Amino acid sequence: GAGVSQSPSNKVTEKGKDVELRCDPISGHTALYWYRQSLGQGLEFLIYFQGNSAPDKSGLPSDRFSAERTGGSVSTLTIQRTQQEDSAVYLCASSLAVGTGGIYEQYFGPGTRLTVT
Amino acid sequence: AQKVTQAQTEISVVEKEDVTLDCVYETRDTTYYLFWYKQPPSGELVFLIRRNSFDEQNEISGRYSWNFQKSTSSFNFTITASQVVDSAVYFCALKEGGGSNYKLTFGKGTLLTVNP
Numbered sequence: 001g002a003g004v005s006q007s008p009s010n011k012v013t014e015k016g017k018d019v020e021l022r023c024d025p026i027s028g029h030t031a032l033y034w035y036r037q038s039l040g041q042g043l044e045f046l047i048y049f050q051g052n053s054a055p056d057k058s059g060l061p062s063d064r065f066s067a068e069r070t071g072g073s074v075s076t077l078t079i080q081r082t083q084q085e086d087s088a089v090y091l092c093a094s095s096l097a098v099g100t101g102g103i104y105e106q107y108f109g110p111g112t113r114l115t116v117t
Numbered sequence: 118a119q120k121v122t123q124a125q126t127e128i129s130v131v132e133k134e135d136v137t138l139d140c141v142y143e144t145r146d147t148t149y150y151l152f153w154y155k156q157p158p159s160g161e162l163v164f165l166i167r168r169n170s171f172d173e174q175n176e177i178s179g180r181y182s183w184n185f186q187k188s189t190s191s192f193n194f195t196i197t198a199s200q201v202v203d204s205a206v207y208f209c210a211l212k213e214g215g216g217s218n219y220k221l222t223f224g225k226g227t228l229l230t231v232n233p
Contacts, residue, residue, distance in 0.1 A: 003161075031219065043208065043223035050219075059220070091162065105152070106221060108162035 002026065004109035006092050012115045013082055021077040021112045025094030032075050033095075033106060034067060038088035046090075049075060050097075082116045089113050119144045121211050123224035130199055131232050138194045138227045140209030146170075148214025151185065151192045152221065156206040168192065170214070199231045 005024040013019050025032050034046040046059045049069045060066070064082075069075040079086055093106040120143040130136045142151065153165040166176065168185050176183045180197045196203055206226045212219075 033219070033221075035221075042225045043210075043221075045220045045222070048219045056219075089160065093162075105164045105167055107164060108154075110159065110161045 004092055004094050004107055006090075006109040006112050008112060009110065010113045010115075012117060015084060015116055016081055018078065018080045019082055019114065021079075021090050021092075021114070023075045023077070023092030023094075023109060025073060025075070025092070026107055028096070029094035029107075030072060030097050031095045031104070031106075032069060033093040034075070034077050035091040035093065036061075036088045037091055037111070041088075043091070046077070079114075082114075084116045087114055087116045119146075119149075119211050119213050119222045121209050121222055121224035123207075123209055123227050125227045126225070127228045127230070129230045129232065132201060133198050134231075135195060135197050136199050136229065136231075138196075138207050138209075138229065140192045140194065140224060142190050142192065142209070142211045144211060144213055146213040150212045150214070152210040152212070153183065153192075153194050154208045154210060154223075156208065156226070158205070162208070165194075196229075199229075201231050201233055204229060204231045 007022045032049040036044045036046055047054055047057050047067050051072050052069050064080045067077045089111040091108055091111045093108045095104040095106045122141045124139055149170045151168045155163045155165055173185050182195045184193045206228050208226045209224045210221045212221050
C-alpha cells in the first residue's frame with residue numbers, strides 16, 4: 001500500500017513569506033506526527049495529532065508555527081513569516097494509534113526540504 | 118527527562134566488515150520502547166526494530182542484530198558483513214511508556230559509510 005506522502009518535496013521561500021507543508025498519512029492511521037530535522041538540532045518532535053485534535057503543541061518552536069488536520073487524514077503545517085532558522089527538512093509520520101498500552105511504529109514520509117533565503 | 122546519545126557521529130568501513138552502532142539512553146520510566154531507524158540518502162526514515170523495556174532478548178534479523186542491555190542502558194545495533202547499500206544515517210530513538218506518551222526522542226544519528 002501507499003506510504004506517507006509529503007508535498008512539496010522541496011520549497012524555497014523568501015524570508016518573511018508564509019509556507020504550507022502537506023502530509024498525507026497512510027490510510028487507516030489515526031495518529032500523525034510532525035518532526036523537524038536540521039543540522040544543528042537533529043530530529044525534533046513538533047506536534048502530534050490523534051484524529052483531528054492535537055493534544056500537545058508544546059514542541060512547536062514559536063507561535064509562527066501552526067498545524068491542522070482535517071477529516072482525520074491530511075495535515076498541513078504552516079509557518080508564517082518564515083525566518084532563515086526555519087530552514088530544515090520537515091518530516092511527517094503516521095501510526096495506527098496511540099492508546100493505553102499501545103505502541104505502534106511510526107512510518108515516515110520522505111520529508112519537505114524547506115530553504116528560507 | 119528522556120535522552121538518547123549516539124556517540125559515534127560517523128563511521129566508515131570497508132564492505133564485508135562488521136560494524137556496531139552504539140546507542141545509550143536515559144529515562145526515569147520503567148516502561149519504555151526503543152527503536153532504530155535507517156535514513157538512506159533518499160531521506161525517508163525506515164523503521165528497523167522496536168524493543169520494549171521488558172524484553173531484553175537480543176534479536177537477529179538477517180545481517181542485523183540488536184543487543185539490548187538495561188544494566189548499561191544501551192541498545193546497540195550490529196551489521197554483519199556490511200554492504201554498500203547499508204550506507205545511511207542510523208537513528209536510535211526512545212519512547213517513554215504510558216498510553217498518552219507519543220513522542221519519539223531521537224539521538225543525533227550515526228552516518229555509516231560502507232566503501233566497496
